[in-house]
Amino acid sequence: MNISKIDYTSLIEKYQSLIISAADSIWEFAETAFQEHRSSSLLKSILEEQGFSISAPSEKLPTAFTARWGYGRPILGFLGEYDALPGLSQKADIAAPAPTSSSAGHGCGHNLLGCGVLAGVLFLKDIMEQEKLPGTILYFGCPAEENAAGKAFMIEEGFFKDVDAAFSWHPHYQSGIFNQALANHRVYYTFHGTSAHASQSPHLGRSALDACELMNVGVNYLREHMIDEARVHYAYTDAGGTAPNIIPSRAQVFYAVRAPKSEDARLLRERVDDIARGAALMTGTSVDIETACVYDSFLPNPVLDQLVLKYLKLYTPVHSPGEEAYARDFLSYGNLPEADRAFDDIPDLSITRKTGISTDVGNVSQILPCTAFMVCCYANGSPLHHWTVTAQGKSSAAHKGMLAAGKILSSCALELLTEPGLLLQVQKAFHKAKGIYTAAP
Ligand SMILES: [Zn+2]
Incomplete structure (x- = not known):
């Protein structure tokens, strides 16, 4: 034929x-x-x-x-x-x-x-x-x-x-x-803090939103030290509410961590995980790290x-x-x-x-x-x-x-x-x- x-x-x-x-x-x-x-x-x-x-x-x-x-x-x-x-x-x-x-x-x-x-x-x-x-x-x-x-x-x-x-x-x-195709780890980082009146008793609060923001700052500094082909992007899926006078007890950011090879993406994601843990330590909050899915290269x-x-x-x-x-x-x-x-x-x-x-x-x-x-x-x-x-x-x-x-x-x-x-x-x-x-x- x-x-x-x-x-x-x-x-x-x-x-x-x-x-x-x-x-x-x-x-x-x-x-x-x-x-x-x-x-x-x-x-x-x-x-x-x-x-x-x-x-x-x-x-x-x-x-x-x-x-x-x-x-x-x-x-x-x-x-x-x-x-x-x-x-x-x-x-x-x-x-x-x-x-x-x-x-x-x-x-x-x-x-x-x-x-x-x-x-x-x-x-x-x-x-x-x-x-x-x-x-x-x-x-x-x-x-x-x-x-x-x-x-x-x-x-x-x-x-x-x-x-x-x-x-x-x-x-x-x-x-x-x-x-x-780029390998891609899609990961939810959920921070848990302590709510408090943001003006009356701010010293009692531990802000989950602060933790998200510090995590993102940390990741943005990471960019200089990753391979050129890697890509990291994020979206807030929970910014901790709409009231500025309440210290948010929960906030969440959703990340995509990509690299051309699966192992590179995995290693880069571990560094992003560490930054999340660091942000939790800095803010007196805790973080749950949940993998939504992983695309292989x-x-x-x-x-x-x-x-x-x-x-x-x-x-x-x-x-x-x-x-x-x-x-x-x-x-x-x-x-x-x-x-x-x-x-x-x-x-x-x-x-x-x-x-x-x-x-x-x-x-x-x-x-x-x-x-x-x-x-x-x-x-x-x-x-x-x-x-x-x-x-x-x-x-x-x-x-x-x-x-x-x-x-x-x-x-x-x-x-x-x-x-x-x-x-x-x-x-x-x-x-x-x-x-x-x-x-x-
Ligand atoms: Zn498609």
Whole structure:
């Protein structure tokens, strides 16, 4: 079988209305982390109708699931996400801020992500049936990529066992490999002090808010002494109340501590923990340190990544004049307001691309061979986690990028199913990378 010559036209015709309608429905549902009940149910029902058997092996993660089709090895995993982001609602197709009554929106395009993976497994299943290829397809329904590293919890619950290789993708304004991501510790620091009248008896109070502020000052001095690529940011989740005449007994600050390698992030986070303890000591308060979640760094697999690049080159979408006119209206709100081209139609075929973001696909990449890529779905420069991405989430270009991702996923998987020795090379590359990736001194 010449995989590069597969004509996907009839498969697109067969499945596109089903896949596009699912992506548009999930855009409307706009369910945030661990609340994706309607989105996951829709995907499960479609996969079941298409012959997949569904299991939900974790009571702790009711919106996670596995859909299985096929038999024997290799076992190939496909990571589908469908969670929305709080505060990013936006009317579809409107190129100006226009929030809706919904509290959330698909500002990271996960409606397309989960359904692009759906396209990939449906195309693959049909071709495997036609060619009588052995192998098992697992669609992993992955909740809470945003703000909670849902896949970290899925790993704890035993998902992804026995998988030989896994694939994912992400909608973006550029097409290219997605194999770099920062490890990220998300940590709550809750300070407990003693309340008192701030004017009548300040000497009796111990301010939890003072502790937060001193912690932040300490961390801001830490910045000079950390590696350049590290990132630390914080938000107050409890500033101790609204009354200046009451010394706050409780205050909380939420941190994200990031670095390119998991071990570097862990070590940096320990230093931030120490600063929190120091702030508590200085203010006569106590501190509770609670890890919300940990995103691992991405462990690239060059063999899988080369496969992706081969098909990214073939299938990166080309846009119509109508799609370009639509996209042009969004340019001024994005990262590249002066861009000449409405879309970045040329894929970046370099083997590594820095992204500056974190993803829980990184956690999966640390336990089995894994690759991911981005496909152009939005106007040039449209930033993720932004209302412009929500607005374009049901556009023709978004649908086109999603279906292109399905073709790339299916073709890469077919290479692994038909090319003798390729999976072994993938596994060797994984073990080599595990050995190479150690913390900076
Ligand atoms: Zn995302």
